[in-house]
Amino acid sequence: MSTVNKTAHAFDKARLDALLNRRFFYAPAFEIYGGVAGLYDYGPPGSSLQANIISEWRRHFIVEESMLELDTTIMTPAPVFESSGHVARFADWMVKDSGNGEVLRADHLVKNVLEARLEGDREARGAAPVAAAADEKKKKKKQAKSTAVKLDDAVVAEYESILAQLDNYTGPELGGLMRTHTITNPSSGNPVGEPQQFNLMFASSIGPTGQHPGFLRPETAQGHFLNFSRLLEFNNGRVPFASAQVGRAFRNEISPRAGLIRVREFTMAEIEHFVDPLDKSHPRFAEVADVELVLLDKYVQAAGQSTTRVMTVGAAVADGVIANETLGYFVARIYAFLLHIGIDPARLRFRQHMANEMAHYAADCWDAEIQNSVGGWTECVGCADRAAYDLSVHAAATKQSLVVREALKEPVVEERAVAEWDKKALGKAFKGDAGAVTSAVEALDEAGLMRLKGELAQGSATIKTAAGKEFTLEPTMLAIERKTFKTFVREYVPNVIEPSFGVGRILYCLLEHSFWSREQDVDRGVLSLPAVVAPTKVLIVPLSARAEFDPLVKEVSLRLRKAGVHARVDDSNTSIGKRYSRNDELGTPFGVTLDFASVQNRTMTLRERDTMDQRIGAIDDVLGAVVALVQGAITWEEACARLPRYDGVQAVE
Numbered sequence: 155m156s157t158v159n160k161t162a163h164a165f166d167k168a169r170l171d172a173l174l175n176r177r178f179f180y181a182p183a184f185e186i187y188g189g190v191a192g193l194y195d196y197g198p199p200g201s202s203l204q205a206n207i208i209s210e211w212r213r214h215f216i217v218e219e220s221m222l223e224l225d226t227t228i229m230t231p232a233p234v235f236e237s238s239g240h241v242a243r244f245a246d247w248m249v250k251d252s253g254n255g256e257v258l259r260a261d262h263l264v265k266n267v268l269e270a271r272l273e274g275d276r277e278a279r280g281a282a283p284v285a286a287a288a289d290e291k292k293k294k295k296k297q298a299k300s301t302a303v304k305l306d307d308a309v310v311a312e313y314e315s316i317l318a319q320l321d322n323y324t325g326p327e328l329g330g331l332m333r334t335h336t337i338t339n340p341s342s343g344n345p346v347g348e349p350q351q352f353n354l355m356f357a358s359s360i361g362p363t364g365q366h367p368g369f370l371r372p373e374t375a376q377g378h379f380l381n382f383s384r385l386l387e388f389n390n391g392r393v394p395f396a397s398a399q400v401g402r403a404f405r406n407e408i409s410p411r412a413g414l415i416r417v418r419e420f421t422m423a424e425i426e427h428f429v430d431p432l433d434k435s436h437p438r439f440a441e442v443a444d445v446e447l448v449l450l451d452k453y454v455q456a457a458g459q460s461t462t463r464v465m466t467v468g469a470a471v472a473d474g475v476i477a478n479e480t481l482g483y484f485v486a487r488i489y490a491f492l493l494h495i496g497i498d499p500a501r502l503r504f505r506q507h508m509a510n511e512m513a514h515y516a517a518d519c520w521d522a523e524i525q526n527s528v529g530g531w532t533e534c535v536g537c538a539d540r541a542a543y544d545l546s547v548h549a550a551a552t553k554q555s556l557v558v559r560e561a562l563k564e565p566v567v568e569e570r571a572v573a574e575w576d577k578k579a580l581g582k583a584f585k586g587d588a589g590a591v592t593s594a595v596e597a598l599d600e601a602g603l604m605r606l607k608g609e610l611a612q613g614s615a616t617i618k619t620a621a622g623k624e625f626t627l628e629p630t631m632l633a634i635e636r637k638t639f640k641t642f643v644r645e646y647v648p649n650v651i652e653p654s655f656g657v658g659r660i661l662y663c664l665l666e667h668s669f670w671s672r673e674q675d676v677d678r679g680v681l682s683l684p685a686v687v688a689p690t691k692v693l694i695v696p697l698s699a700r701a702e703f704d705p706l707v708k709e710v711s712l713r714l715r716k717a718g719v720h721a722r723v724d725d726s727n728t729s730i731g732k733r734y735s736r737n738d739e740l741g742t743p744f745g746v747t748l749d750f751a752s753v754q755n756r757t758m759t760l761r762e763r764d765t766m767d768q769r770i771g772a773i774d775d776v777l778g779a780v781v782a783l784v785q786g787a788i789t790w791e792e793a794c795a796r797l798p799r800y801d802g803v804q805a806v807e
């Protein structure tokens with residue numbers, strides 16, 4: 155059995171792009187109309203790869219964790235996003251070139267320019283470019299040219315510190331950085347204006363009158379929250395439970411130039427796990443406690459550094475690095491999923507959000523960042539503890555009660571102050587304002603009520619309504635008494651842990667991590683996609699298109715189809731070697747060849763993509779092995795133990 159060194163030749167982004175384009179994994183949408191930045195169409199292998207990633211995601215999360223699946227609408231009425239805060243805050247900071255009006259995303263401009271200056275400094279010092287930057291260099295040279303200029307050590311340290319906490323800056327702070335460090339538009343050299351907020355949602359209107367504004371959703375999450383009561387009922391009123399949804403999301407990104415990494419329409423896979431705020435333990439935490447993760451915590455970043463550390467999930471939760479078990483559980487499950495579909499663990503880390511980066515209500519947030527040549531370390535999955543924010547804001551806006559009611563084993567007995575009204579006296583004194591006055595009193599907490607009681611004992615008390623009007627209360631209108639209450643039900647707004655996956659970003663990183671070349675200078679690219687996600691699992695290659703192979707081709711195709719294995723026949727009029735090369739580019743992990751020996755002896759050869767190892771055996775045995783390989787039931791080594799090596803000369807036609 156041969157082994158293979160996939161990293162012998164340097165990663166070549168241009169070659170990968172050419173392969174993806176040639177084999178139509180994806181391409182710019184509306185290409186013959188000139189295309190639109192940030193919109194892409196997936197071709198046959200790209201669509202199958204995406205479908206397979208989603209199918210594994212469903213198996214790994216929805217099936218394995220008994221999640222409740224949803225499919226909610228994309229077009230969303232404006233009030234939903236007003237309540238959620240998206241209308242006010244779902245925005246990025248942009249700057250305009252003062253000369254040509256070009257619009258740039260403020261944080262990306264700072265990042266590109268400072269990284270290019272650091273790169274120039276490395277060149278001037280004669281150092282090799284940093285690993286992630288090596289492939290980015292060509293791109294950066296176009297956008298933000300790196301010229302070999304040596305910087306002061308203090309400046310290098312300052313730039314590194316800014317880059318380490320870039321996500322933590324507000325718009326005005328980014329503007330300050332641009333002034334302090336004389337950051338201009340690299341493509342024109344012109345200065346840029348002050349950062350302005352730009353809302354990323356695509357606005358629309360619902361119905362013919364134009365009176366009902368709406369938005370294309372920028373995430374699937376609101377659909378989960380708005381259906382919370384139904385989901386809770388479906389789950390027999392019990393918490394915790396999780397809902398899950400795969401669907402499209404839309405974001406009007408400011409200047410998307412990063413291929414699938416930053417697009418304006420993309421597929422998300424999102425989970426909302428509803429949990430008791432007083433108990434965020436997870437029943438299956440022990441299963442993941444020993445999983446080791448590479449973590450970049452918020453303290454390290456706030457100190458302007460990017461040093462990661464390896465910790466088990468168990469230790470991270472025990473030490474308070476990750477806020478709670480449920481969040482830790484999901485971080486570990488995200489890790490397992492990404493590895494399962496073929497992401498390189500050496501290019502995967504979890505980065506914690508810094509204080510300003512995280513929404514004010516969130517308790518903790520970790521991004522799975524995957525390294526790639528386009529964006530360096532790029533967030534591909536966000537995993538946040540969003541506390542009770544989402545359900546609370548929708549409950550307040552709709553006056554619907556989005557709570558869990560839990561029967562208590564032992565009733566809770568408590569004594570508290572309550573207002574007892576003389577309704578007649580109240581109505582007489584305040585007439586139409588009586589309701590506002592009672593609401594104002596009932597909104598008081600225990601201390602407020604006791605203060606009111608004291609004032610009434612002195613003769614009268616003043617109360618301010620929500621509208622700000624003041625009224626004088628007298629002891630004839632109400633009495634404040636302490637009473638004993640027994641509660642049999644606990645009512646609470648559950649907290650939400652939200653893992654949110656961008657499928658396109660993961661798919662692109664997977665393509666990069668899977669790509670390698672057999673030879674340095676010849677276009678012999680291979681995509682080593684794991685069988686579970688490979689678009690096609692088995693290539694059936696008859697030696698030629700001769701009719702005598704037809705019955706066997708049909709038989710093998712049918713038997714693979716029946717076993718649920720996605721296979722394709724390639725009987726094109728080209729050499730077997732060329733046919734295999736084409737399928738190496740498509741990431742097809744196995745190939746079976748039918749030749750004259752197959753017709754005579756019912757034997758078939760089996761080829762493994764990465765090693766190009768060939769094995770031979772009876773058709774039944776080869777089919778048995780290849781089905782088991784595709785299902786992940788056996789490894790290639792185990793298949794080799796079953797089938798002898800084939801090193802016969804390729805049969806001649």
Ligand SMILES: Nc1ncnc2c1ncn2[C@@H]1O[C@H](COP(=O)(O)OP(=O)(O)OP(=O)(O)O)[C@@H](O)[C@H]1O
Pocket residue numbers: 405407414415416417418420422533534535536654655656657658659660
């Ligand atoms: N424009 C985009 N194109 C492709 N995927 C995206 C885009 N924006 C977000 N995603 C994906 O959706 C996931 C969840 O979205 P989230 O709102 O957390 O991203 P984000 O913090 O806005 O990302 P970024 O900071 O990179 O813009 C991300 O982890 C990412 O995989």
